[in-house]
Amino acid sequence: MTPGLIVSAPRSGAGKTTVMLGLLRCLTEDGIAVQPYKCGPDYIDPAFHRAACGRDSFNLDSWAMPAGLLGRQLARGGDMALAEGSMGLFDGVARPGATGTGASADIARLTGWPVVLVLDVSGQAQTAAALALGMARFRPDVQIAGVILNRVASPRHERLCRLGMEAAGLRVFGALPRRGDLTIAERHLGLVQAVEHPDLEAAVAQYAAFLRAHVDLAALRAAAAGGQAPAPGPAPRPPGQRIALAQDAAFSFIYPHLLDAWRAQGAEILPFSPLADAPPPAADICWLPGGYPELHAGRIAAAGRFLAGLRGFAGRVHGECGGYMVLGAALIDAEGQRHEMAGLLGLVSSYEKRRMHLGYRLAELPGGTRQRGHEFHYSTILAQPDAPLARVTDADGAEVAETGSRRGAVSGTFFHLIAEAA
Incomplete structure (x- = not known):
């Protein structure tokens, strides 16, 4: 299966989308055919993914999708896959559906893709490592590759966060300084649609430059891995010809x-x-x-x-x-x-x-x-x-x-x- 990574976080609002779009553009600029995915039910993020890398983004949903449909989704090719999680890594429903609870962690289990945690370290330092370590140990079938520190307030703040991660045995792929201008407008169903963004190309270029300056892209690429994808199954039937x-x-x-x-x-x-x-x-x-x-x-x-x-x-x-x-x-x-x-x-x-x-x-x-x-x-x-x-x-x-x-x-x-x- 195509090697990949899952960009996830402990919660919504930690900065997953900024990191995802920046990584997609950086990898594409570096000549990598990166196939984007979105964990869970979501229409809006995949359109941003396509704008960032030029490839259609497909959903991976363990509650709604049987193994055969997930297999079809995962057979999209590319040099590397990058999947954006939804909500927190382990957040799903109580009762499993077709192949899981809908949590992003289910997709990590099914694909073997390691998880990169985006951690909003605002208002904390070494404590962020305790949170990340707990997530790394919560499910043995989910591999945490490392973390990207987000909204770092100062060099001292970054140093303290890194000390905590080192003590916890967790790899730090990068540290993103706090910036208030790297946001995407939102409305009641989430982000404003990609087609409505006033200057999406400039925004994605900013995210890419930000990631390239503060994240070890080569290390992230080397961390990508994958297991055995489910066998592709029947395609959903069209409602008419x-x-x-x-x-x-x-x-x-x-x-x-x-x-x-x-x-x-x-x-x-x-x-x-x-x-x-x-x-x-x-x-x-x-x-x-x-x-x-x-x-x-x-x-x-x-x-x-x-x-x-x-x-x-x-x-x-x-x-x-x-x-x-x-x-x-x-x-x-x-x-x-x-x-x-x-x-x-x-x-x-x-x-x-x-x-x-x-x-x-x-x-x-x-x-x-x-x-x-x-x-x-x-x-x-x-x-x-x-x-x-x-x-x-x-x-x-x-x-x-x-x-x-x-x-x-x-x-x-x-x-x-x-x-x-x-």
Whole structure:
């Protein structure tokens, strides 16, 4: 298997993304074909990965993905793999799913890739070594290659942190001084999308220069390793042979591995832009992915050609999360303004009073099909009068109210598909 490393941390906000993007650009500049990955369910980080290295980034999810799908993901080639973790290294759900709990540590176990811990050492020194040592010993099947110290306040602070790591027997790959300008803008679902970043190329170049000045890149490359990847399994089935796919700043949340698998099985993807008021092209199915329709609700409501084309579409229509909201009767934005949507389903959703919905989902559809995925949005449901699309449970097996809806050939759900379940 391609040798690799996992960039992880004890918690969110430690600086993983800055380190990941900087490393991707540095390795690419050095002539290394580096294949990026993202652990867990995430749409936004992989787009930044692609901007940093020019290669599509794929998700690795132990709760949602069976071993065969993980094997397909890991067979992407490259000279070296680099995977960005999610949350803290060992953070997952209580009950295992397809191949694990969704923790980044599961991917380290499955791949044999060593972990590089990004440690925010703000407000501590030698104590950071105790935390890192505890993580190194927590699971014997997960190898910690070493650490990158982040947000170091001074040369003295760095020296004390390094003394602690030396006493703990942990390698330090580098120390990043504290800088307030190396951040990426965020909104309620995480980072602003890569396509919306005002000057992403300049930002990634800054991260790379920062990493090159303070991290031993040769040592990191030498630390990369890998075990035996799971055998590749069947590809996820396409929902039709011609798929009209909404793709723009309001509809961007669809996993690259799904598009890749659909194309590999002969499906034709026909992208169109609702924000450009384009109607869906003729196809077997019109697929509206999630995204940020709440930020563009006025434009969508005024997109007459798009809405008319959607209402007159001859095939099946399906929407995920934001796409589901657009298929509904109305979307109420954060200011309380109502925007009329397609009206193909009766759903009325609102962002006026935000409530976070987050977690893995297992959906059982009519006919017995089971799918694994996740839900992440801040909207509330004011009306959902149509027949439920599926029985949906969370990672603990508890039923959730967001069942999705169906009406004739139209369906929608807050659930984002990752993989079919056995």
